[in-house]
Amino acid sequence: MTSERSRQYPPREQNPVESSILGTRIRQRRREIGLTQAELARRIGISPSYLNLIEWNKRRIAGGLLRRTAEAVDLTVEELDDDTGRRLLDRLSEIAQLPELADVGIEEHRTNEFVGRFPGWAQGMAALAQSEREATVRAQIVADRLSNDPFLSETVHRMLTRIAAIRSAAEILSDYPEVPQARRQRFTDIVNEESRTLTGIAEALAAYLDKVEASDRKLTPVDEVEALFAERQNRFAELDAAAAPLASRLSSLHPGGRRDEARALAEAHLQEIVESLCRQPPIETAAARARARRRLMDYATGAVLMPLADFVSRAADLRYDIEALAEAFAAEVESVCLRLTALSPGKETPRFGYFRANAAGTIIEMLGLEGLTVPRYAAACPLWVLYRAQGSPEAVLPQRVLFPSGARFVFVARATGVGPSGFGRPRHYVTDMLVMREADATHTVYGPDPRALVEEVGPSCRLCPRRSCLHRVEDPFAE
Known part of the structure; x- marks a missing residue:
């Protein structure tokens, strides 16, 4: 009783x-x-x-x-x-x-x-x-940049070339006093000209590094757009509110046709909100505004396809199964993954990150997750399932990963064909990958199986301290 x-x-x-x-x-x-x-x-x-x-x-x-x-x-x-x-x-x-x-x-x-x-x-x-974590991330980004930034590499090469020319001319002037005055003047002019060129290169490098060090300025248009999305935690309430009533106008049952309808509705009715967001402080340059406009319109399209209130409920019911959600909303997996990143994390609602890569391994879209270090100027770790998925197109592949920091995540990747298809045509694929902390994954269908292998991965070879990794192609930047 x-x-x-x-x-x-x-x-x-x-x-x-x-x-x-x-x-x-x-x-x-x-x-x-x-x-x-x-x-x-x-x-x-x-x-x-x-x-x-x-x-x-x-x-x-x-x-x-x-x-x-x-x-x-x-x-x-x-x-x-x-x-x-x-x-x-x-x-x-x-x-x-x-x-x-x-x-x-x-x-x-x-x-x-x-x-x-x-x-x-x-x-x-x-x-x-948090301060220590941010400092560590900044150090990793600097290490990544020093190793792979093409501007720095080219600039240092140009400086070394000019220095070598100045040194050669100076050695001739110093070691051969018998050189006729006319020829000595020629070498003096070389030293003078190369010195001026070297000064210009050094000033350009200093200005570039000043921009890097300015904490309140973003380095590239990509950085500016990512800052906007990070400040909003990948969620734009004004777009969600305005998009919800438009969902009833969708008529197509095919994911591609439905996406095109949603895009047209977003461009017709949500453009003003998108333009307003593109004028907010993190967006400073014209290139960043163009990129932000595309990203925000993608967000608005997803908001029309999957109104937030309905999506939150169905996502929880389906335990965040990307294929089941794509079927429920007649949407593509890419749209579902992006929509999941807009959810506010809660007791049983995971925080999601998202990556998209092409066949070359280039990360073409990224909505990161706190604690997950991602290289900005080089390829990521080849052990990520993000790169493995294109060997099994259309299959959802989960992966439990352990980073050198001790952080554990669950990656969920799926490669999808893009472009025209048909007999004799080459197939091209992009891979969508959802990211969540291992603890959060327990609330999803991708909850970690205790029998599943936990793979040791890293951000990239230059940022990873695992010296014994069989897949390493570069030495770590610092021991």
């Missing part, structure tokens, strides 16, 4: 780190206003012993009990049950899992108490870790 207590109260949480920090916040607030545990329990209508369990995060609290508790401690529900605390808890839990902290002995089971009792210190720790 079920007892009254078991009907009234939820079961004990198994993992306190995953539980809410509400209990700690309630305990701290109760002490701040001078309430005893017994008095607060009386006001909200529960026993002191059960309140004690709540305050130590042994029981969850929600609904009417949460509202009564908030009123009893003179706070609103929003002030008491703030998502900021949970996000901070998640960030600190990630920090505790960093490989470099494995031997420190962090009391992970007390993370929620730390956040609740010392929110300022917790924010500081998270900010410090």
Whole structure:
């Protein structure tokens, strides 16, 4: 027979780190206003012993009990049950899992108490870790750029050529004093001319590096557009709201025809919003505006094809199965993958990243994921399933990966034919790849199979420290 207590109260949480920090916040607030545990329990209508369990995060609290508790401690529900605390808890839990902290002995089971009792210190720790992570990423980008940036390579080569010419002329002037004056003047002119050229090259290089170092400026049109999407977390609410009513005008049942209809509707009705977004601060150059216009129109097309409210519901029901979603909305897999990146991450909603590569291995579109380092000026790791998928066209290939940093992800790739097809025609493919953290993948059909191989991969050869990798083609930039 079920007892009254078991009907009234939820079961004990198994993992306190995953539980809410509400209990700690309630305990701290109760002490701040001078309430005893017994008095607060009386006001909200529960026993002191059960309140004690709540305050130590042994029981969850929600609904009417949460509202009564908030009123009893003179706070609103929003002030008491703030998502900021949970996000901070998640960030600190990630920090505790960093490989470099494995031997420190962090009391992970007390993370929620730390956040609740010392929110300022917790924010500081998270900010410090974020700063360190950003510095590491910047260093990796610089290493990548020094190794592969064609402008730097060409400029350094030109400088070395001019320096060699100056040195040769100077050696002749120094080692052969008997050279006639007319010829000496010729070599002096060479030194003078090459020095001026070298100065111009050096000034151009300095200006270029100044632009690289300017934290508030973007290096290329690609960087400007990526900054816009990163600031919005790949979601544009104004486009979603305006696109939703247009979905009812779609009539084609074929994915290609339906996409063309959605594109035409987006261009006819959403152009003004797109142009407004293209004028926002991260977009500074004409080239970036043209690129942003294309990317935003792709987003708007997806918003017409898959209205956000319907898509959120169906995606959860289908556990984020890209093929099932493509069938449900009569859309292409590429559109589904891009739409998934627009979802706001939540307790059971993963944060998705997206990559698209052509047959040459060039990443032609990217919506990155925090913690996943991707080379900007060189090919990515050849072990990524992104490159393997074109050997099995139209098949969905999942891959569990482990990066040198210790970060674990699940990649899901599918190669799709593009361009005209027919007998005697060559087939061309592009690969779409969805990316999610391994922990997030448990909420999807691609949840990691414990029997599946975990493949050790890296960002690229120059940024990867795995010296023993059989597929390495370049040495790491730095040991």
